Amino acid sequence: MSNIATNEKIPNNVNLAEDRRLQRALEQWQPSFLDWWREMGPEGFQLQDIFLRTAISADTDGWAHFDYVRMPEYRWGIFLADPVPNRTIGFGDDYGKPVWQEVPGEHRNALRRLIVTQGDTEPASVEQQRFLGKTCPSLYDLRNLFQVNVEEGRHLWAMVYLLHSYFGRDGREEAEALLQRRSGNPDNPRILGAFNAPMQHWLSFYMFTYFTDRDGKYQLLALAESSFDPLSRTTRFMLTEEAHHMFVGETGILRIVERTAEIMKQHPSDDPRRHGVIDLPTIQKYMNYWYSLSLDLFGGEVSSNAAHYFASGLKGRAHEDRFEEHSALDAYYAMDVLEDGKLTREEVALRNAMNEVLRDAYVEDSQRGVDKFNKLLTEAGIDFQFKLPSRRFNRQVGLFAGVPVSVEGELLTQAAWDARRDAWLPTEADEAYIHHLMSQPVYEPGKMAHWIAPPKRGIKGRPVDFEYVRMD
Numbered sequence: 001m002s003n004i005a006t007n008e009k010i011p012n013n014v015n016l017a018e019d020r021r022l023q024r025a026l027e028q029w030q031p032s033f034l035d036w037w038r039e040m041g042p043e044g045f046q047l048q049d050i051f052l053r054t055a056i057s058a059d060t061d062g063w064a065h066f067d068y069v070r071m072p073e074y075r076w077g078i079f080l081a082d083p084v085p086n087r088t089i090g091f092g093d094d095y096g097k098p099v100w101q102e103v104p105g106e107h108r109n110a111l112r113r114l115i116v117t118q119g120d121t122e123p124a125s126v127e128q129q130r131f132l133g134k135t136c137p138s139l140y141d142l143r144n145l146f147q148v149n150v151e152e153g154r155h156l157w158a159m160v161y162l163l164h165s166y167f168g169r170d171g172r173e174e175a176e177a178l179l180q181r182r183s184g185n186p187d188n189p190r191i192l193g194a195f196n197a198p199m200q201h202w203l204s205f206y207m208f209t210y211f212t213d214r215d216g217k218y219q220l221l222a223l224a225e226s227s228f229d230p231l232s233r234t235t236r237f238m239l240t241e242e243a244h245h246m247f248v249g250e251t252g253i254l255r256i257v258e259r260t261a262e263i264m265k266q267h268p269s270d271d272p273r274r275h276g277v278i279d280l281p282t283i284q285k286y287m288n289y290w291y292s293l294s295l296d297l298f299g300g301e302v303s304s305n306a307a308h309y310f311a312s313g314l315k316g317r318a319h320e321d322r323f324e325e326h327s328a329l330d331a332y333y334a335m336d337v338l339e340d341g342k343l344t345r346e347e348v349a350l351r352n353a354m355n356e357v358l359r360d361a362y363v364e365d366s367q368r369g370v371d372k373f374n375k376l377l378t379e380a381g382i383d384f385q386f387k388l389p390s391r392r393f394n395r396q397v398g399l400f401a402g403v404p405v406s407v408e409g410e411l412l413t414q415a416a417w418d419a420r421r422d423a424w425l426p427t428e429a430d431e432a433y434i435h436h437l438m439s440q441p442v443y444e445p446g447k448m449a450h451w452i453a454p455p456k457r458g459i460k461g462r463p464v465d466f467e468y469v470r471m472d
């Protein structure tokens with residue numbers, strides 16, 4: 001087990017105290033981080049006591065501590081999963097050789113790019129979610145929002161630790177820039193598209209934590225395979241926190257669907273909106289939107305960057321050990337591509353298709369929650385099923401960027417797409433309805449907004465009506 005230092009300025013299990021230079025550099029970055037948090041973190045609630053989980057070690061049992069804490073006093077720490085003894089490279093051209101404890105010169109730029117891109121998503125999502133506390137459906141949900149926010153803050157710390165430790169001056173400059181970019185700012189936006197999209201209400205929040213945090217899961221799984229061992233160990237530990245974020249999304253959507261189903265049973269012939277809940281087709285539209293945006297995060301279907309990352313051992317496939325063969329040479333991946341305005345099946349060299357391989361795993365994983373939503377509807381006797389749209393639908397990145405494709409995946413004329421757009425994606429009227437529905441926050445312990453069912457259970461054995469956020 002690694003050495004844990006929790007009473008230092010920066011809690012860590014990386015022996016920070018033994019590396020004075022690094023410790024000083026990170027201690028200098030810390031006030032900038034806190035300035036960023038105050039400026040761009042959750043609006044309000046900074047003085048409230050919130051029942052939060054804090055990582056205190058990387059042990060599988062007992063890695064977290066739960067207690068009331070004020071967000072600016074949250075103990076953002078640096079925790080790496082314990083090293084795997086004699087770990088060797090698991091894929092690519094250097095398969096079987098020892099993993100790297102330092103950054104090889106020839107991979108310095110690519111690795112820095114991967115770390116910065118991952119790191120950039122963490123503060124971005126906090127920025128996107130900063131106003132949601134003002135419209136929360138319950139104290140339980142409010143607490144979950146802030147839990148996600150502080151942990152994304154810790155994930156930023158995780159990436160900044162790598163930048164400071166292994167990338168010298170460039171790394172320190174990148175760490176500064178991570179606090180300068182702003183989600184949705186046209187002059188200095190966050191790096192990836194979905195992390196600049198506005199998130200104005202809780203339906204989008206749950207969709208984001210379900211779909212976009214799940215992209216995070218798959219990126220982290222791929223980076224956990226990295227030959228650069230510190231990156232692997234950092235991301236492995238981040239995955240334990242990430243699981244809760246997706247839980248928040250999945251159960252949030254499920255509770256909305258449950259509440260709508262309840263109202264539909266009581267008033268079978270009415271528009272559910274008349275009864276103050278979100279109708280199922282609208283939920284489907286938000287699903288289409290956030291899912292397609294999140295698919296873009298995996299990058300182009302055919303990518304020489306992805307091939308390079310794989311060949312050189314920087315980024316693997318999720319659960320690389322489940323594959324039989326780890327070089328991915330002389331292997332092909334069949335995918336639909338666009339040729340002369342038609343869909344054609346094409347064999348692509350497997351290494352060039354690595355983004356698509358990771359996207360496959362993501363698509364499969366995304367479907368599992370959707371099956372649960374559908375099971376709930378079936379059990380409620382409601383004749384409606386959610387469906388993930390085709391992965392070609394509404395794409396802004398890759399082979400189908402800007403190509404008019406239906407939710408079923410067929411190519412359309414632009415006019416046909418335009419005519420059906422409002423049936424597939426949220427409209428201004430949908431946004432307005434949801435804004436109106438969610439305009440009043442619920443700050444009373446145990447109470448829920450009308451449009452969502454209560455959770456099955458509370459957090460860490462506490463009841464649902466526990467005072468997760470002390471409002472006074």
Ligand SMILES: [Fe+2]
Binds near residue numbers: 122152155216242
């Ligand atoms: Fe994260």
Ligand SMILES: [Fe+2]
Binds near residue numbers: 213
């Ligand atoms: Fe997350």
